[in-house]
Amino acid sequence: MAPTSLAGDAPFDQDPRRWGQLALVSVALLLGMSAWFAATAVGADFQARWTLQPGQVAWLTTVVQVGFVLGTALAAVLNLADIWPSGRYFAASAFLAAGANAALLHAPSLGAALGLRFLTGLFLAGVYPPAMKMMATWFRSARGLAIGTVVGALTVGKAAPYLLKGLEGSAAADPVILGTSAGGVAAGVLILAAYRDGPYRFARRPFEWSRVGRILRHRPTMLATGGYLGHMWELYAGWLLVTPFFAAALAARGVPGPDASAALWGFAVIAAGGGGAVAAGILADRWGRERVANGAMAVSGVCSLTLGWLVGAPLWIVGPLALVWGATIVADSAQFSAVVTEVAPRDAVGTALTLQTMLGFALTGVSMQLGVAVVERAGWGPGLSLLALGPVAGIASMRRLAALRRRTA
Numbered sequence: 001m002a003p004t005s006l007a008g009d010a011p012f013d014q015d016p017r018r019w020g021q022l023a024l025v026s027v028a029l030l031l032g033m034s035a036w037f038a039a040t041a042v043g044a045d046f047q048a049r050w051t052l053q054p055g056q057v058a059w060l061t062t063v064v065q066v067g068f069v070l071g072t073a074l075a076a077v078l079n080l081a082d083i084w085p086s087g088r089y090f091a092a093s094a095f096l097a098a099g100a101n102a103a104l105l106h107a108p109s110l111g112a113a114l115g116l117r118f119l120t121g122l123f124l125a126g127v128y129p130p131a132m133k134m135m136a137t138w139f140r141s142a143r144g145l146a147i148g149t150v151v152g153a154l155t156v157g158k159a160a161p162y163l164l165k166g167l168e169g170s171a172a173a174d175p176v177i178l179g180t181s182a183g184g185v186a187a188g189v190l191i192l193a194a195y196r197d198g199p200y201r202f203a204r205r206p207f208e209w210s211r212v213g214r215i216l217r218h219r220p221t222m223l224a225t226g227g228y229l230g231h232m233w234e235l236y237a238g239w240l241l242v243t244p245f246f247a248a249a250l251a252a253r254g255v256p257g258p259d260a261s262a263a264l265w266g267f268a269v270i271a272a273g274g275g276g277a278v279a280a281g282i283l284a285d286r287w288g289r290e291r292v293a294n295g296a297m298a299v300s301g302v303c304s305l306t307l308g309w310l311v312g313a314p315l316w317i318v319g320p321l322a323l324v325w326g327a328t329i330v331a332d333s334a335q336f337s338a339v340v341t342e343v344a345p346r347d348a349v350g351t352a353l354t355l356q357t358m359l360g361f362a363l364t365g366v367s368m369q370l371g372v373a374v375v376e377r378a379g380w381g382p383g384l385s386l387l388a389l390g391p392v393a394g395i396a397s398m399r400r401l402a403a404l405r406r407r408t409a
Contacts (some may be wrong), residue, residue, distance in 0.1 A: 015199060018138040022146055024194050025131050026153035032094040032127045032187030033157035034180040035101040035120055036064055039113070040240060041161035041263060042173035050110045054244075058372045061240055062365045063114050067121025069361045075125055076354040086134045087195040091188035093126025098184030105177050127187070128154060129357070132337070138198030147334040148281020152274035155330050157183075159270035162243060166264035211348040215355060220343035223401035225356045227293060228336035230394020232360035234297075234304060234387040237371040238329050242269045242322065245380055249311050249318060265319070269326035276327035281334060289339050290402040293332035294395050300328040301391030308384030343405070 039046065039060040047057050075081060080089060100119040107113040131150055139146040160183065164176045215221050243266030250258035250265075276296070284292040303325035310318050337353055344352035367387065375383030 015138070017196075018146075018198060021138050021195065021198065022135060022149060024190060025134055026149055028090070028094075028187040028190045028195075029127065029131045029150060030153040030157035030160070030187075031183035031190075032090075032097065033124065033154050034160040034183045035097050036124060036158045037061060037239070038101055038161045038177055038180040039104060039117055039173075041165045041243070041266075042176045044259060045173040046110075046113065050113075052110060054376060055369065055372055056110060058240065058368055059110075059114060060117050061236075062368050063118045064121035064124070065236065065361050065365045065368070067118040067123075068125050069121075069358050071122040071125025072129065072354060072357050072361070074122075075129070076351070080126070081130055081133060086130050086137075086197060087191045089126055090130045090134070090195075091192045093123050093130075094184045094188035094191070097123035097127065098181040098188075101177060101184065102181040105174060134195065134197070137200050140200055142285070145278070145281045145285065147338065148278045148284075151281070151330065151334045152277040155273040155277060156271045158239065159267045159273075162263045162267035162270065166260050166267060169260045211345075211351040212355060215344065215348055215352050218345060218352075220401060220404055221340060221345075221352050223397050223404065224336060224339040224343055225352075225359065226397030227290075227297075227339075227394045227401065228356055228360050229363055230390040230392070230397060231293075231297060231332055231336060232364050233367045233390030233393070234300060235329055235333070235390075236364035237367040237387050238300075238304065238325065238384075239270055240368050241371055241375065241384065242266050242326070244375075245308070245311065245384070246322075248380065249315070252312055253315070265322070269322045272323045272326035273328075273330035276329075276331035277333065280331035284335050284338070289335040289342075290398045290405075293335045293339075294398050296328045296332035297391035297394050297398075300325055300331075301388040301395075303328070304388040304391070305385050308380035308382070311380045339401070343401070 040057070043057040043060060046052065046060065047054075084092075097120050100116050100123060104113055104116050107116055131154075132147060135146050135150050161176050161180055164179045168175045243262050246265040246269075247258050247262035250261050255261055280292050280296060303321060307318070307321055307325060310321065337356065340352050340356055341349050367390070371383055371386060374386050
């Protein structure tokens with residue numbers, strides 16, 4: 001929903017504190033979201049503990065997505081972002097997510113671990129969406145850059161467990177799980193200590209299920225959501241599969257300790273999206289959101305179609321291609337939400353964003369499980385090529401939206 005200014009209607013932001021707040025929220029988000037892939041990064045340890053199949057290991061991430069969807073829905077229905085100050089809501093959620101993540105080390109079985117991973121996703125729903133809103137209170141001009149920076153921090157945060165795994169060098173889960181939980185605690189402390197809302201605060205407007213039907217019938221909003229769904233089909237499945245892909249590629253070359261090296265490659269590929277998100281935010285403010293989103297999806301889709309078939313190719317070919325994939329696969333993420341704020345009915349923007357997020361993260365659970373299953377049965381080429389269906393559908397949806405907006409301009 002559109003922010004209301006408490007500092008007049010100047011066309012450009014004036015408060016110099018906004019850059020410090022952007023840096024603060026970005027660092028806190030990076031630390032707080034590091035628990036998302038923590039269990040996945042050390043999946044080999046949990047696989048050995050409970051004698052799991054690869055598909056069962058993938059559920060350690062899939063249930064985080066499910067928890068996040070439910071957490072987003074509960075936060076919207078209960079209007080938590082308006083009941084609690086943003087900083088306290090963020091901090092409390094980060095503390096709870098860190099606790100659920102740390103408790104994973106004491107889980108006696110896969111079932112208990114899945115319950116804790118579900119809670120981690122549920123609590124992280126109070127970290128990421130509020131951070132986006134917190135930054136919007138500081139930025140009207142350069143919002144593309146600000147939101148792109150926040151998404152970049154989120155991306156690097158999700159890559160962080162792979163860095164910890166690669167640097168630690170063993171398959172043990174403890175250093176990664178405890179390190180990411182410490183990051184969540186640090187994130188909450190930072191926000192409590194230094195965050196303040198900016199001058200462009202949001203009008204309080206509760207989520208209403210009665211608006212959902214109207215949004216589902218609103219063609220521009222649904223076309224923007226269709227683009228987002230295509231993007232999400234590829235994104236989380238790609239993040240889940242990239243480290244195992246490098247483990248297979250390095251093992252085929254006889255590289256010693258392929259798991260640690262693969263984790264570092266996984267970190268590099270996912271973290272490359274941080275720079276991609278910032279660049280896309282800057283370009284979207286200049287070139288248009290649909291154009292930037294479609295360009296990013298086109299490049300990432302080509303990489304998805306190509307990369308899996310190159311598992312045996314020289315690393316000097318595979319590595320750069322994977323980094324391009326990582327930079328573009330998330331670069332368009334913030335633009336879909338920004339488009340929804342522009343095209344949705346004014347009294348239903350918050351509901352439209354909530355619905356978009358819920359549908360997108362629900363879809364990731366399907367693509368992750370399907371991607372793992374196809375890789376197991378048919379190999380890396382078909383498994384990663386499957387992900388390209390998302391960008392194809394997303395580009396088609398955004399092209400129709402762009403044409404519709406031109407006709408109605």
